[in-house]
Amino acid sequence: MGERDLIRTFTARLGRRDDRLLIGPGDDAAVVRPAGALAVTSTDTTVEGVHLPAGDPRATPGVVGHRSLATALSDLAAMGVPAGEAYVALTIPASWDDDDVLACVDAMESLAARTGTAIAGGDVSAGPALVATVTVVGWADDEEDLLRRDRARPGDLVGVTGELGGSACGLAVLRDDALLAGPAHAEARAALVERYLRPTPRLAAGVALRRAGVRVGIDLSDGVATDAGHVGRRSAVRLRIDLERLPLQAGVAAVASETGRDPAELAATGGEDFELLVTAPAALAGRLPGLGITWIGEVLAAAPGDAGGVTLLRGGEPVRLAGFEHRAG
């Protein structure tokens, strides 16, 4: 199939779930009626061989499609806004046949349908490797009514959604068949791999937290150890996080044990869990049950001369963690 036929085939496969899409694929640009006073936009690239293992039969084209949209949508979750439109640019290697491309698009469209995202435009090119760049747009009404990085205040509690460490451990077991090899671990192992290959953007949690009054959030793409630091620096405060309080996905402790690592360290540095880290005043935090938040620390004023950041505690003592390079290549 040529590029034009592929684009036509894509277009036929895309749901028209967005009545705001006035002109869709087929003109020079898509025309969308905004669903709010402000456009919230993020762009994210997935490169096979860098963000996903190249040549691993489990990193299917469907995984590439799902993952590239999911990681982009995670940035909207981190702002607390629902998904609006997505614009998808695929650079396709010669090793992919038409079925691969369609499987990629179908997986993307399936996640789009589940999250209410309208794939409103895109581009298809040939290239030396699979590169998927997804630009997502959500709509909001007030710049103060968002999960921002620069609004953390001393006295806030620090919380995370869901469970951590699963993605890094999923990649670890993908790379090493000997890890969690026993039948007792089969279920946890499969869940870890799934967590790595098909992350879920926490869109509903992000919107619910923002509506409940939370104003600070970031998604955990690099891990708590790094991402909490972004919030600390942007807000000029210090986030203090107890490693012992990190919620671990099932199987993370076992992977840590088999690889001689500290499980909390793995969870704090592994990255790509795409959970949300938030801060909220204690009174508000107490009113957020049901949203699945685990409270893992608190926000302190930065000392004089401190530009802000994160301090990780183990047994009440500050620790420095060696970086964990979350690379699939």
Next chain:
Amino acid sequence: MGERDLIRTFTARLGRRDDRLLIGPGDDAAVVRPAGALAVTSTDTTVEGVHLPAGDPRATPGVVGHRSLATALSDLAAMGVPAGEAYVALTIPASWDDDDVLACVDAMESLAARTGTAIAGGDVSAGPALVATVTVVGWADDEEDLLRRDRARPGDLVGVTGELGGSACGLAVLRDDALLAGPAHAEARAALVERYLRPTPRLAAGVALRRAGVRVGIDLSDGVATDAGHVGRRSAVRLRIDLERLPLQAGVAAVASETGRDPAELAATGGEDFELLVTAPAALAGRLPGLGITWIGEVLAAAPGDAGGVTLLRGGEPVRLAGFEHRAG
């Protein structure tokens, strides 16, 4: 420089010419106040080795930066809307050093400044080749007040901005030093190469045409022979274009002569000139002097059973042109 340092360095180099940018690079997503009732969005990918020659010293990182933003902005020109924001995703090969990356970003920012585009966000990844995906957003007020592909009507005249064939001939002379080798051609040769390497998106022309009442337009990325067909099919009409009337850039006739091709054919199929093709009722067309339009044909009703398209005439007779593969790889 790591990816984070690069992003910080980029951000420092970007102009803040857009007071609509409420939250710029540094949070999970950019937050923009719309400058119109409708978002007009397009995404475009430039792959080194596909859209530009890999390893040619003239296809510098600055060329990659300019060209990737220019081709994306051309889609906004083709809708008749001014540039708003751009979101830039760069996949950077190991062969590029930090200076290359910065030269790429500087060239992009330079074009952004000249066109009033605010680079509002982006992403940087490592990868096996340079892939630049640029998503551009413009703002409009009325979906009928745009240069669309689906509003051409029988009786309209067909016009193009500027001159054609320059980009294809620029690539041809880049590939073959023996073409236009004489000193008499030196100036035209340089202009052809520049035309190929650094195309200019016709944003001002697009906006002026729309404001003057034109409602049909497309940018010439594949060439008149292909792009006029898109307008014909989307509008269910037949565009009839006289090849003899195509405005040729200086040097195109000489390249055609030296390569044994028909100059008009080269201009019609070469592509990547990024001029605009428009249609307009004759009365309106007569009121558009000063906009540099050359009228090259007219719109006919499609015959029964004809889904619409383009008919190219040479000496009054329909011709079929062999496709010209405008590939740099």
